Amino acid sequence: MNWLTNFVLPKIRAVVAKKEVPDNLWHKCPGCGQMLFHRELEANLHVCAACGHHLRLAPDRRLAMLFDDSKYTLIELPKTLADPLKFRDRKRYAERLKEAQGTKGATRDAALVAHGTVGGAPTVICAFDFGFMGGSMGIAVGEALLAAARLAVLQEAALIVIPSSGGARMQEGILSLMQMPRTTLAVEMVKESGRPYVVLLADPTTGGVSASFAMLGDVTLAEPGAVIGFAGARVIEETIREKLPDGFQRSEYLLEHGMVDIVVHRRDLKATLDRILGLLFRKGPPAIAAPAAGRGWDRA
Numbered sequence: 001m002n003w004l005t006n007f008v009l010p011k012i013r014a015v016v017a018k019k020e021v022p023d024n025l026w027h028k029c030p031g032c033g034q035m036l037f038h039r040e041l042e043a044n045l046h047v048c049a050a051c052g053h054h055l056r057l058a059p060d061r062r063l064a065m066l067f068d069d070s071k072y073t074l075i076e077l078p079k080t081l082a083d084p085l086k087f088r089d090r091k092r093y094a095e096r097l098k099e100a101q102g103t104k105g106a107t108r109d110a111a112l113v114a115h116g117t118v119g120g121a122p123t124v125i126c127a128f129d130f131g132f133m134g135g136s137m138g139i140a141v142g143e144a145l146l147a148a149a150r151l152a153v154l155q156e157a158a159l160i161v162i163p164s165s166g167g168a169r170m171q172e173g174i175l176s177l178m179q180m181p182r183t184t185l186a187v188e189m190v191k192e193s194g195r196p197y198v199v200l201l202a203d204p205t206t207g208g209v210s211a212s213f214a215m216l217g218d219v220t221l222a223e224p225g226a227v228i229g230f231a232g233a234r235v236i237e238e239t240i241r242e243k244l245p246d247g248f249q250r251s252e253y254l255l256e257h258g259m260v261d262i263v264v265h266r267r268d269l270k271a272t273l274d275r276i277l278g279l280l281f282r283k284g285p286p287a288i289a290a291p292a293a294g295r296g297w298d299r300a
Helices: 002-016 038-043 059-066 093-101 139-155 170-177 179-192 233-240 251-256 266-281
Strands: 026-028 035-037 072-074 111-118 121-128 158-162 197-201 219-222
Touching (some): 026 038, 035 038, 059 111, 059 121, 059 266, 093 170, 111 266, 121 266, 139 170, 139 179, 158 266, 170 179, 179 197, 197 266, 219 251, 219 266
Parallel strands (some): 158 197
Antiparallel strands (some): 026 035, 072 111, 111 121
C-alpha cells in the first residue's frame, strides 16, 4: 500500500494534472487581431509579421536596439518630490506611483536616460516608457530631459529623444505643465552647443509632450502608424463638427504635411540613425581661402 501511495499515485497525478501555462506566451496584435507568439514577436522587434503594426516597446529594449553592440550606461536621475500636491482621485497619487514602479525600482519614472555610441558617434538617449502611467510627463521626466541635455553638452554628444506619452501628468497639475518650457530650454541648450538633436516619435506622442520638445528636433523621425498630435481626434471632431480625414494624426499623414522628416520601419531604425549621426558628425574639408583682391586671378 505504501508503494502505491508513495510512488504510483504521484506518477498518475503528474500525468493527468493540468500544467500551468504562462499568461505572456501569446500577444494579440492591436492592428489585425493576429495572435503572435512571444519569441517570434521579440525576434521581430515587436512588429506584427502579419500586418506590420508596430507594438509598443519597453525603453530598455529600445536602448539595446539602438546603441552600438547593445552597450550603454544608464545614468542616475535626480530625485524629485514623489507627490508634491498630495493629489488624490480614486486613489492616492503616491500609491499609483508605487504600483507603476513595481519591481522597477523606487526611483523609476516614465523616462530612462543612457549614454553610449550610435554609429560610432557619442550619443545620449532619453527613452520614454508608456507602460509607466502612460509615459506622462511630470517633474521627474522634466528632470530626466534636463539631465540628458546637460550630459549631451558635457560629452559633446548627440541627443536622441524617443517620446511615447499621453502628455502632461495631471496628478502634478501646474508643476507638470511647467516641464514644457523647461524641456524646451533643455533642447535649446543642446542646439546652442552645436550638438545634433534628433527625435524619434513613437506611438503615441500627444498632449504637452508633442507641444514642447517632441516637435523641436533637427531631424524628426517617426515609426509607422504612430499617433502624433495634441488633442485627440474625437475631441477635435466634436469641436469643429467635421469629419477628419483618414489617417489623421498618424505618422504617415504628418510626413505628407511636412511635420515629420521620415517614417522608418523599426528594423531600419538603427541603420538610419547611424547614417544620420554619421553625416551630422562628419567634418567637412577645410575651407580654401580666396586670393586677396588685386592678387592672382583677378589680374587675368
